[in-house]
Amino acid sequence: MNSKVEQSKAAGSAGDLVKYVLAVLLVAAGVFAFYWFGQWPAALRGLAVIGGLIAGGVVFMTSAKGAQTREFLAESRFELRKVVWPTRQEAGRATLMIIIAVTVISLILAGFDVVIQAGVKWLLGR
Template identity: 40%
Template sequence: MIDKIRLILALLLVAAGIGGFYLLGDKPAVLRVLSVLAGFGAAVAVMWTTALGREAVNFIKESAAEARKVVWPTRKETIQTTGAVFALVLVMGVILWVVDFSLLWFIKLILGRSA
């Protein structure tokens, strides 16, 4: 139950930060942005103390560890793959143009209209 209260408090802090942005409409933009950032910062601090917040932090850590394991393609592989994609798009464009032109010709032939 305490986690639910903390989550509601975190949502209220975010709402307060956003509300502060609009309430400080006549103040400099820096203060307005700081109001939003303070609301979000306080919400994150409260959220961090909940079970959901700890799970989120653990998920982010695991995601970063998995991202470090990714093997990125070399420049040569990237250029080759990009070239293959462009070639395939060109071939498919020509095929679709031929099919479209053929269907147009066939429909005109059936309807008895000349080009």
């Protein structure tokens, strides 16, 4: 997160509102084209949806919320660089230990189930 204090702004300018509406309309146009042009090949209809999403995303990113989104993504990427990722061998060992632990716990729960089931049958006289 950003450590600087930001002043809260109003809900947004009229220009930003127009950009939001245009972005939504572009995405909706892509989805509309997908269904309206049903005779087109599926790949071309899929490209219409992708084109609408990209165009809507580009328009959104030029707004105030888009700037905040870009800043958030840049800061997230910066934080990801600090992460120490496990080696392939460490990840394999951890995965094996998790599989063993889940198996043991499931067997213990199955044992509890058998004991409780036998106890209920004994109490009910079956």
